Amino acid sequence: MSESQKIIEIEVLRYNPESDKEPHREVYKVPFSDDMSVLQGAQYIKDNFDGSLTFRWSCRMAICGSCGMMINGIPKLSCETFLRDYYPNRISIEAMAHFPIEKDLVVDLSGFIEKLESIQPYIIPREARTLEQGEYIQSPAQFNEYIQFTSCINCTLCYAACPQFGLNPDFIGPAAMALLHRYNMDSRDGGAEQRMQLVTSEEGVFNCSAVGYCSEVCPKHVDPGNAVNINKINAAKDYFLRFLSPKGGSK
Amino acid sequence: MEIFKADVVIVGGGGAGLRAAIAVAECDPKLKIALVSKVYPMRSHTVAAEGGAAGVKKPTDSFEYHFHDTVGGGDWLCEQDVVEYFVEQAPLELTQLEHWGCPWSRTEDGHVNVRAFGGMKIERTWFAADKSGFHILHTLFQTSIKYPSIKRFDEHFCVDILEEDGRCQGAVVIEMGTGEFTMIEAKSVIIATGGAGRVFRESTLGGIVTGDGMALAYRHGVALRDMEFVQYHPTCMPVTGLLFTEACRGEGGYLVNKDGYRYLQDYGLGPLQDKPKNKYMELGPRDRLSQAFFFEQQKGRTIEHPTLGSVVHLDLRHLGEAYLRERLPLIYEMAETFMGLDPAKDPIPVRPGVHYTMGGIKTDGKCAASLKGLYAIGECSSVGIHGANRLGSNSLTELLVFGKVAGVEAAKNAKSAAPGNSAALLKQAQAVEQRVMALKTKTGGSERISVIRKEMTQSMEDGCGIYRMEKTMQATCDKLAELRERFKNISIDDKSSVWNTDWLTAIELDYQLDVAQAMAHSAINRKESRGAHQRLDGYEQRDDVNFLKHSEAYYVAGAAPRIALGDVKITKSQPAARVYGAAGEKADQERKASHV
Numbered sequence: 001m002s003e004s005q006k007i008i009e010i011e012v013l014r015y016n017p018e019s020d021k022e023p024h025r026e027v028y029k030v031p032f033s034d035d036m037s038v039l040q041g042a043q044y045i046k047d048n049f050d051g052s053l054t055f056r057w058s059c060r061m062a063i064c065g066s067c068g069m070m071i072n073g074i075p076k077l078s079c080e081t082f083l084r085d086y087y088p089n090r091i092s093i094e095a096m097a098h099f100p101i102e103k104d105l106v107v108d109l110s111g112f113i114e115k116l117e118s119i120q121p122y123i124i125p126r127e128a129r130t131l132e133q134g135e136y137i138q139s140p141a142q143f144n145e146y147i148q149f150t151s152c153i154n155c156t157l158c159y160a161a162c163p164q165f166g167l168n169p170d171f172i173g174p175a176a177m178a179l180l181h182r183y184n185m186d187s188r189d190g191g192a193e194q195r196m197q198l199v200t201s202e203e204g205v206f207n208c209s210a211v212g213y214c215s216e217v218c219p220k221h222v223d224p225g226n227a228v229n230i231n232k233i234n235a236a237k238d239y240f241l242r243f244l245s246p247k248g249g250s251k
Numbered sequence: 252m253e254i255f256k257a258d259v260v261i262v263g264g265g266g267a268g269l270r271a272a273i274a275v276a277e278c279d280p281k282l283k284i285a286l287v288s289k290v291y292p293m294r295s296h297t298v299a300a301e302g303g304a305a306g307v308k309k310p311t312d313s314f315e316y317h318f319h320d321t322v323g324g325g326d327w328l329c330e331q332d333v334v335e336y337f338v339e340q341a342p343l344e345l346t347q348l349e350h351w352g353c354p355w356s357r358t359e360d361g362h363v364n365v366r367a368f369g370g371m372k373i374e375r376t377w378f379a380a381d382k383s384g385f386h387i388l389h390t391l392f393q394t395s396i397k398y399p400s401i402k403r404f405d406e407h408f409c410v411d412i413l414e415e416d417g418r419c420q421g422a423v424v425i426e427m428g429t430g431e432f433t434m435i436e437a438k439s440v441i442i443a444t445g446g447a448g449r450v451f452r453e454s455t456l457g458g459i460v461t462g463d464g465m466a467l468a469y470r471h472g473v474a475l476r477d478m479e480f481v482q483y484h485p486t487c488m489p490v491t492g493l494l495f496t497e498a499c500r501g502e503g504g505y506l507v508n509k510d511g512y513r514y515l516q517d518y519g520l521g522p523l524q525d526k527p528k529n530k531y532m533e534l535g536p537r538d539r540l541s542q543a544f545f546f547e548q549q550k551g552r553t554i555e556h557p558t559l560g561s562v563v564h565l566d567l568r569h570l571g572e573a574y575l576r577e578r579l580p581l582i583y584e585m586a587e588t589f590m591g592l593d594p595a596k597d598p599i600p601v602r603p604g605v606h607y608t609m610g611g612i613k614t615d616g617k618c619a620a621s622l623k624g625l626y627a628i629g630e631c632s633s634v635g636i637h638g639a640n641r642l643g644s645n646s647l648t649e650l651l652v653f654g655k656v657a658g659v660e661a662a663k664n665a666k667s668a669a670p671g672n673s674a675a676l677l678k679q680a681q682a683v684e685q686r687v688m689a690l691k692t693k694t695g696g697s698e699r700i701s702v703i704r705k706e707m708t709q710s711m712e713d714g715c716g717i718y719r720m721e722k723t724m725q726a727t728c729d730k731l732a733e734l735r736e737r738f739k740n741i742s743i744d745d746k747s748s749v750w751n752t753d754w755l756t757a758i759e760l761d762y763q764l765d766v767a768q769a770m771a772h773s774a775i776n777r778k779e780s781r782g783a784h785q786r787l788d789g790y791e792q793r794d795d796v797n798f799l800k801h802s803e804a805y806y807v808a809g810a811a812p813r814i815a816l817g818d819v820k821i822t823k824s825q826p827a828a829r830v831y832g833a834a835g836e837k838a839d840q841e842r843k844a845s846h847v
Binding site for chain 2: 016017018019031035046047048050051052054055056057058059060062065068080089091102103106108109113116117120121122123125129131134135136137138142146147150151153155169179181185188189197229237247
């Protein structure tokens with residue numbers, strides 16, 4: 001290590017359920033260069049100081065969605081957050097807020113996965129088509145209706161940002177709602193009515209208090225807050241239509 | 252130990268594994284499928300593929316063209332009957348994905364659009380901006396949720412496959428969150444664990460790309476085929492190795508050296524073209540472009556960057572911000588975030604990095620390995636379509652075409668195979684558990700995993716890089732043998748059960764060392780230059796007399812692998828000079844004339 005090597009202090013919230021009663025903080029002094037991400041800082045600790053430090057990661061390029069954590073209290077992908085932007089101050093990293101901690105920086109995502117599965121995140125064809133008939137035709141206008149909402153990488157930073165999810169873990173939440181909206185808006189899909197039940201349910205959009213922090217932290221500009229709010233309007237319309245139609249607006 | 256009884260177990264939940272799972276489910280909804288993945292499926296490395304997936308689309312294109320591009324691109328080491336099937340199925344599978352919701356980029360009239368890619372005669376790469384793999388993976392994952400017969404084992408790590416009575420009949424997995432073992436019994440086992448490029452130092456790959464399934468099949472006596480062929484992608488971010496897609500060049504990007512000179516014209520890819528021209532200049536195949544970089548560096552014509560090392564420039568500036576944001580949004584953001592550059596204003600420093608494992612678990616054209624009941628698909632497999640050099644955008648299509656084939660074949664096998672001997676399987680699984688637990692509980696070791704890994708990746712880069720020589724390859728073989736010994740003396744810091752990634756990383760390193768040995772020994776044995784395997788020590792030419800053959804590496808416990816040579820299936824394309832640019836066009840015309 002050269003004398004000019006810069007050292008940053010990384011404070012990590014550690015928790016091992018087999019040996020710790022509660023989470024505690026440990027500080028590591030990590031030599032770094034300007035191109036090093038927070039993820040690389042964590043890797044340095046694991047490789048050189050303590051192999052038991054536990055975190056999820058894979059692609060290193062902000063597309064696999066594995067490496068979200070609270071960095072100085074803000075939900076971020078650690079692979080695209082750089083140590084240089086915090087130096088010379090100490091940087092703190094913790095597991096994503098609002099999720100149960102499994103170990104160190106790893107949180108329990110099973111609840112999120114169940115939500116994602118519950119919204120029927122697949123094309124329910126508006127009209128069937130064989131492979132021999134080729135692709136569905138989708139005009140640029142139709143394409144633009146939904147494309148933004150396909151960009152979600154399931155990193156769940158928006159859940160770590162959502163105060164309502166913090167209060168009610170059953171709330172379907174921003175990412176799952178954005179995905180629901182993505183399929184509803186796709187011209188190939190005819191499943192919107194089936195999905196509407198979930199939108200208006202107790203776990204649905206009316207939990208949202210329109211803080212908008214979810215969209216602010218989204219690393220892929222999906223704007224899940226917008227998806228939630230569009231569905232609030234749709235759900236309200238649906239509610240009033242129930243009084244007009246004997247079958248209800250969504251049935 | 253928990254026991255789960257399935258009909259088909261699939262190890263690996265990326266594009267290939269998910270496509271196979273859907274195929275099994277559609278064959279027969281009564282078949283129970285266990286889909287094992289060490290990450291949530293949508294984290295699999297398919298997610299990072301950028302450029303697109305090849306399949307004939309335009310009226311000016313043909314299966315014949317796609318076939319010849321692929322076989323020539325693979326330097327005639329492809330299984331030609333398998334390539335014929337592949338190119339015919341490609342458009343159907345890509346259309347299937349469209350029906351499932353994949354947001355392929357479109358033309359103004361609403362049809363799926365295609366872009367140019369390296370080594371392809373006609374534009375035939377279906378793309379979803381520059382996040383094609385991301386969209387393919389998420390579409391498949393989300394679609395898989397429709398099928399109740401697919402039971403996912405997310406964040407479960409496979410430590411072995413089970414072989415009984417000459418058949419593969421299951422897998423042993425660890426639930427990462429608890430450290431508990433499960434035996435999954437199944438009549439068919441599909442391995443879909445992806446590549447092994449992380450055995451090299453600078454790569455485009457995610458941390459999970461550790462060759463797990465390759466090592467497992469190999470240890471059970473299945474050959475790893477053509478492992479010496481490792482693809483260097485020519486345009487990667489220096490140091491991290493992150494990928495700048497070939498689509499950058501398909502859309503019109505230039506590669507220039509320190510003099511601002513488009514140097515590819517000096518390497519049989521010219522003459523210079525203003526606009527992207529298929530199979531010319533920047534649209535040459537990846538092996539040739541990475542090799543050209545090597546020689547530019549030798550000639551002192553690369554740019555010497557103070558922190559990044561030797562680089563050339565990927566110049567996209569003339570394409571303009573609006574076009575770049577539409578076609579290459581991820582590339583734009585990566586350049587901004589990771590390099591502090593604006594690609595509309597600044598050229599991007601790049602150099603080659605390890606990207607793809609052409610070889611893998613040897614299978615027949617129906618994805619069946621030599622061990623009955625075992626199938627392999629995707630990057631971990633060698634079904635035979637890539638030969639000595641893969642063309643960009645063939646591998647995403649491969650996941651779909653052969654994922655489906657393997658699913659159908661595994662379903663057939665599961666329905667016809669006799670029930671297994673559960674007691675014997677359990678006994679084996681318990682022995683596996685003991686062996687794997689011993690690695691964690693042992694004490695007194697002094698080698699750090701990270702140190703062995705670092706030495707391995709450096710040695711692979713030194714000995715098995717873009718150009719290879721006997722002496723350095725031998726040094727790598729020796730180094731790997733040494734690391735194999737030292738691995739016995741590793742120490743694992745973490746002794747806990749919950750989320751013990753220290754332990755799992757050690758198991759991965761064990762896999763990596765086996766796969767690295769298969770690569771290095773296959774490489775030193777191939778005394779010729781072909782595709783991505785290029786030598787500078789007297790074997791600079793392709794040698795069809797002795798090496799128009801597949802390499803097959805067989806595992807030998809405690810020693811170097813045994814390397815054998817296997818036949819190559821040739822149907823309609825006899826080996827010829829592999830030429831691009833103007834020379835390629837001339838050769839094409841001559842071939843056509845001779846057929847008239």
